[in-house]
Each structure stands twice: as C-alpha cells, then as structure tokens.
Amino acid sequence: MKTFLLTFEHGPNYQSEKSFYDQQDWENHSRFADKLFLQHRVTMCGALKDESKVIAVATGKNESSIRNLFKDDPFVKNGVLILSHVDEWELYLTPEHIDE
Known part of the structure; x- marks a missing residue:
C-alpha cells in the first residue's frame, strides 16, 4: 500500500x-x-487551525482508489x-x- 496526503x-x-x-x-x-481509521485506511486527519482546509493521511493502491474511498463520505x-x-x-522517516 502507498501513502497519500x-x-x-x-x-x-459548507456554511x-x-x-x-x-x-x-x-x-x-x-x-x-x-x-476508515479503524480499518487503518486513514492514519491521521484534521482541520487546519483556521478550518480553511482538512488534511488527511490515507493508504491505498493509487489515486483512483483513494478518491473512490472518499466518494461516499457524507461531507x-x-x-x-x-x-x-x-x-x-514518499515517506523517509x-x-x-x-x-536501533
């Protein structure tokens, strides 16, 4: 699985x-x-302090699989x-x- 931002x-x-x-x-x-978090598909997610954007870290095969994963998100x-x-x-650390 690959990691996506x-x-x-x-x-x-949006109101x-x-x-x-x-x-x-x-x-x-x-x-x-x-x-999605319990399935380990999303590892982190949150809004920027000013709530202008939401950033998430997710795992999947490719961009298409990620977009498909979120198409049913009620938001x-x-x-x-x-x-x-x-x-x-691409994570290095x-x-x-x-x-060790």
Whole structure:
C-alpha cells in the first residue's frame, strides 16, 4: 500500500458561519471517518487551525482508489467538502526506517 496526503477544501454547501462540528451531516461524516481509521485506511486527519482546509493521511493502491474511498463520505456527497488534492507521499522517516 502507498501513502497519500489528501487535501479537502470547502465545498459549495459548507456554511462558513458554522464550525465543522455544526455542518450538515456531521454525525454521519464522523462515523464514516472513524470507520476508515479503524480499518487503518486513514492514519491521521484534521482541520487546519483556521478550518480553511482538512488534511488527511490515507493508504491505498493509487489515486483512483483513494478518491473512490472518499466518494461516499457524507461531507463529500453533500458538498460540505471537496477532495481537491490526492498526492502520493514518499515517506523517509517513519518508525520502520529507524535503525536501533
């Protein structure tokens, strides 16, 4: 599996006067994200401090498989967020790379 850095931006239905927790369908989005985390498909995810973007680290075969993975995210389906970038990330410093 390859590692990807994902960038989500506000979609047309993002309500800027509300926090992420108060966006339409937050509960279902949260359950969807938790499921991906428990399946080890997403290892980290969070919003930038100003909530302008969401950054996630995910694993998959290729960009297409990552985009397919997130097509059913309620925030993506409802236009709250748009998956704008999927970049393959070549990691050089991980616990597996450390010689003890």
